[in-house]
Amino acid sequence: MEGLLDHILRDVLTRVGGVDRCVSEFIRVTDQLLPSRVFTRIVPELKTGGRTAAGVPVHPQLLGSDVQCLAENAARLAELRPEGIDLNFGCPAKCVNRHRGGAVLLDEPELIHAIVAAVRRAVPADVMVSAKMRLGYMDTSKTLDVARAIHAAGGSEIVVHARTKADGYKPPAYWERIAAVREAVPITVVANGEIWTVEHAGLARERSGCEHLMLGRGMVADPGLALRVAGARATPVPWRELLPLMQIFFDQVRATVAPRHQGGRLKQWLHYLKRAYPEAEAAHAALRTVNVADELARRLFAE
Structure with a gap:
């Protein structure tokens, strides 16, 4: 992909x-x-x-x-x-x-x-x-x-x-x-x-x-999908459990991706997560015009 x-x-x-x-x-x-x-x-x-x-x-x-x-x-x-x-x-x-x-x-x-x-x-x-x-x-x-x-x-x-x-x-x-x-x-x-x-x-x-x-895009949109397909989990991964993983993701993005593309990578994943999480839809809308990585991290993960 x-x-x-x-x-x-x-x-x-x-x-x-x-x-x-x-x-x-x-x-x-x-x-x-x-x-x-x-x-x-x-x-x-x-x-x-x-x-x-x-x-x-x-x-x-x-x-x-x-x-x-x-x-x-x-x-x-x-x-x-x-x-x-x-x-x-x-x-x-x-x-x-x-x-x-x-x-x-x-x-x-x-x-x-x-x-x-x-x-x-x-x-x-x-x-x-x-x-x-x-x-x-x-x-x-x-x-x-x-x-x-x-x-x-x-x-x-x-x-x-x-x-x-x-x-x-x-x-x-x-x-x-x-x-x-x-x-x-x-x-x-x-x-x-x-x-x-x-x-x-x-x-x-x-x-x-x-x-x-x-699984491809479906796994990106619903990170717990493979577990549920395998019968190892009955419900989606809660948003509160997903946020720490998203922070790990964004920390790695900030360490390896050019600054001008960092915000786009986070918003790209949020865009897919909107299919399974109302919280992602709200976050994507709130952060749509924010491009500074520090501000994105503060507003998404510091709450």
């Missing part, structure tokens, strides 16, 4: 609990071998055993279309000992697709097979290789071809976002179409897309036939 769910938010959300694994924002690979510092800048958890402070493993994600270059970068990334490496065949952003990255590759199952196979060969056997895909680029005609290509190339897990690139992020998500993918390949298939509530999670499981789910 480029520009939203970075290592700071991963840290805070995994402290809440219920998350088995995280996948990083994509690391763009074009035509060069990236230095290790690029990987650790985007995925600083690689410096701490590839896990968040709560102990949740983080799988770095690579995005690109150059087979050899992706394999070489995966090999270098594997030297940092992540538990797994994920490959992005799902990003719908026009700027990414225009440069032959993300969902545009869903029209080329042969290329996807080559990428997954090259990465699988390039990394140790104990490093998991997985892939994120959508149902297709402009249509769903090659959904199963792509899934079979990933499996045949040695991928051990596929996350399927239940929309095409053409669908973007517009509701609904077509979870029922993931069922055919699950039946087509003998590896783990994870359902993803438009899972905002426990009820959505139940429907996604029922319609897709998948046991495992990937």
Whole structure:
């Protein structure tokens, strides 16, 4: 989730609990071998055993279309000992697709097979290789071809976002179409897309036939969602318990993000939290015109 769910938010959300694994924002690979510092800048958890402070493993994600270059970068990334490496065949952003990255590759199952196979060969056997895909680029005609290509190339897990690139992020998500993918390949298939509530999670499981789910924006909007989906919590995390976590988040933002962007990061999260918390809606409205970090912190956390 480029520009939203970075290592700071991963840290805070995994402290809440219920998350088995995280996948990083994509690391763009074009035509060069990236230095290790690029990987650790985007995925600083690689410096701490590839896990968040709560102990949740983080799988770095690579995005690109150059087979050899992706394999070489995966090999270098594997030297940092992540538990797994994920490959992005799902990003719908026009700027990414225009440069032959993300969902545009869903029209080329042969290329996807080559990428997954090259990465699988390039990394140790104990490093998991997985892939994120959508149902297709402009249509769903090659959904199963792509899934079979990933499996045949040695991928051990596929996350399927239940929309095409053409669908973007517009509701609904077509979870029922993931069922055919699950039946087509003998590896783990994870359902993803438009899972905002426990009820959505139940429907996604029922319609897709998948046991495992990937949460995205729904987890940002409701940090206790994973716990409730797992049956480990009956009610949302109270606002009073969430505020200290938000303070940890904002402290880290202030330590690592340029001052002009600090307030925007906090307001961005508040914007998502408005879906589940009336308190967030009130705070977002009250702080909308405040941009100085000290003032934001004083007004939100000092009460």
